[in-house]
Amino acid sequence: MQDRYGHRISYLRVSITDRCNERCNYCMPQELQEWLPREDILSYEETLRLIRLAADLGVSKVRITGGEPLTRRDVLHFMRALPKIGNLRDIGLSTNGTLLAREVEPGLTMAAALHTAGVRTVNISLDTLDRQVYAAITGRDFHSHVLNGIDAAIAAGFDQIKLNCVLMRGRNEDQFGPLIEFAGASNLILRFIELMPVSTNEVLDERNFLSISEAKRAIESYYGNLVPEAEFRTNGPATYYQIPGRNQRVGFIGAMTNLHFCENCNKLRLTCDGKLRPCLGSYLEFDIMTPLRAGASDTELRQFFLDVVDRKPKEHDFRNNYQPNRKMIAIGG
Numbered sequence: 001m002q003d004r005y006g007h008r009i010s011y012l013r014v015s016i017t018d019r020c021n022e023r024c025n026y027c028m029p030q031e032l033q034e035w036l037p038r039e040d041i042l043s044y045e046e047t048l049r050l051i052r053l054a055a056d057l058g059v060s061k062v063r064i065t066g067g068e069p070l071t072r073r074d075v076l077h078f079m080r081a082l083p084k085i086g087n088l089r090d091i092g093l094s095t096n097g098t099l100l101a102r103e104v105e106p107g108l109t110m111a112a113a114l115h116t117a118g119v120r121t122v123n124i125s126l127d128t129l130d131r132q133v134y135a136a137i138t139g140r141d142f143h144s145h146v147l148n149g150i151d152a153a154i155a156a157g158f159d160q161i162k163l164n165c166v167l168m169r170g171r172n173e174d175q176f177g178p179l180i181e182f183a184g185a186s187n188l189i190l191r192f193i194e195l196m197p198v199s200t201n202e203v204l205d206e207r208n209f210l211s212i213s214e215a216k217r218a219i220e221s222y223y224g225n226l227v228p229e230a231e232f233r234t235n236g237p238a239t240y241y242q243i244p245g246r247n248q249r250v251g252f253i254g255a256m257t258n259l260h261f262c263e264n265c266n267k268l269r270l271t272c273d274g275k276l277r278p279c280l281g282s283y284l285e286f287d288i289m290t291p292l293r294a295g296a297s298d299t300e301l302r303q304f305f306l307d308v309v310d311r312k313p314k315e316h317d318f319r320n321n322y323q324p325n326r327k328m329i330a331i332g333g
């Protein structure tokens with residue numbers, strides 16, 4: 001699949017739930033959260049059919065996300081079905097990490113079960129190593145769960161584990177060093193992500209926004225000049241660097257300040273309530289659940305995918321103070 005600007009779409013990010021066991025203040029509005037009714041959420045079978053059709057059209061990588069994907073019932077049943085879809089070469093998961101160490105059966109952690117199910121890469125959110133700050137950001141005192149989850153993921157033997165840290169002035173700029181040391185000790189890739197205006201108006205303003213260039217400067221003042229790694233890409237919009245004198249990679253995702261951010265975009269999103277979204281930072285989304293449930297054929301649904309890809313915008317609209325009427329948690333980060 002290719003759009004009118006030459007973006008080749010090979011990556012489908014799939015949200016399987018809008019629910020979450022945390023309340024990150026940049027992701028979820030503070031007011032009482034109303035979850036979507038069960039019947040408005042795609043069933044696993046429906047989601048698998050859409051992934052299969054996308055794979056027919058050239059999608060080779062899927063990342064399962066949410067909300068918190070591991071809170072959905074029978075998630076392992078779903079994950080185990082993914083490798084059976086031909087053409088998928090890379091199956092990834094984004095998680096807050098809180099449930100990775102949970103035993104799904106005696107002696108078997110969720111992380112190990114996911115690895116056995118065929119998950120190859122795991123992205124775990126970790127904005128701080130300070131337990132109290134973690135609780136203030138996420139609304140939950142789950143820091144130790146996440147650290148145990150990271151240990152479980154390491155023990156499970158995934159091909160790649162990335163830690164994602166959202167940059168927030170006044171909240172975690174003192175954490176760059178500790179997080180780098182933490183990631184380096186376990187050979188994990190740490191990525192710093194600019195705050196995006198995706199959920200609520202108050203989530204982002206000039207006081208709490210921290211750019212990747214400022215974070216990079218702060219890191220360089222301590223570690224020395226970072227060495228660009230132009231050839232290392234992970235199918236995403238991050239730019240990667242080596243920390244001098246070490247074998248350690250850090251990444252930066254600058255949705256707000258990197259003007260070339262969208263040039264190599266290869267991504268399409270499927271929301272948990274059955275919308276295809278060609279870009280996170282655009283209002284555009286297209287309801288594929290209605291034709292799916294009305295009995296559309298595979299050919300018709302494949303054409304739906306192609307039509308959505310054709311409407312993919314040239315670039316996101318975050319810089320124009322984009323505020324979707326949809327929460328990040330429903331879209332799937």
Ligand SMILES: C[S@@+](CC[C@H](N)C(=O)[O-])C[C@H]1O[C@@H](n2cnc3c(N)ncnc32)[C@H](O)[C@@H]1O
Pocket residue numbers: 020026027065066067068069094095096123124125164166193194195196197198199203328329332333
């Ligand atoms: C929406 S979450 C879903 C998966 C999982 N619950 C997690 O937290 O990793 C995916 C990613 O989006 C990021 N995210 C959420 N809201 C954001 C925002 N306003 N700006 C930047 N990143 C955000 C989270 O930090 C997380 O790394």
Ligand code: SF4
Pocket residue numbers: 020021022023024027028066067068096125138329
């Ligand atoms: S970022 Fe992830 S963990 Fe935090 S509220 Fe959003 S979905 Fe939940």
